[in-house]
Amino acid sequence: QVRLVESGGSSVQAGGSLRLSCAASGYGYFVSAYCVGWFRQVPGKEREAVTYIGNSRTYYHDSVKGRFTISQDNAENTLYLQMSSLKPEDTAMYYCAAAWRPATCSNPGRYDTWGQGTQVTVSS
Numbered sequence: 630q631v632r633l634v635e636s637g638g639s640s641v642q643a644g645g646s647l648r649l650s651c652a653a654s655g656y657g658y659f660v661s662a663y664c665v666g667w668f669r670q671v672p673g674k675e676r677e678a679v680t681y682i683g684n685s686r687t688y689y690h691d692s693v694k695g696r697f698t699i700s701q702d703n704a705e706n707t708l709y710l711q712m713s714s715l716k717p718e719d720t721a722m723y724y725c726a727a728a729w730r731p732a733t734c735s736n737p738g739r740y741d742t743w744g745q746g747t748q749v750t751v752s753s
Contacts, residue, residue: 631657631742633725638747645715645751651708651725651744660703662727664734667699667710669721669749676737679723680710683734692718715751722746 637649649667659665666681666688680689680699689697698711708725725744732739 631655631727631729633657633727633742633744635723635725635744635747638723638749640750640752641715643716643751643753646711646713647715647749649710649712649723649725649747649749651710653706653708653727657727657729657742658703658706659701659708659727660706662729663731664726664728664740665699665701665708666726666734666740667708668724668726668737669719670724671721676724678735678737681734683728683732688735712749715749717751717753720749720751722748 632654633651635651664681664683667679668676669679670676696714700709724746726740727742728740
């Protein structure tokens with residue numbers, strides 16, 4: 630069973646930085662995934678794509694461009710989200726996810742495996 634486990638979420642002041650990590654296990658290797666990405670969700674709102682790599686592109690939501698960076702360490706089988714210049718509107722539960730077969734990477738419904746989520750709270 631493939632598992633993804635996020636960590637690194639915390640409470641920070643506006644303008645601060647955080648790095649989220651997503652470790653994969655159970656023979657799920659990010660290097661072989663079709664899509665790998667980070668999504669976020671707040672209560673009462675739809676889950677939205679923050680950033681993903683797939684379909685020969687790296688996507689960033691307009692609201693995080695220039696502030697967030699997605700990366701992966703294949704040797705450690707870990708996905709990262711570096712977040713800088715955090716804003717209160719970045720407050721959400723953040724999830725990492727992977728799709729193991731061709732998919733529309735922007736659609737959370739196309740991802741096969743999800744982490745449990747890690748909370749990011751940004752105060753002003």
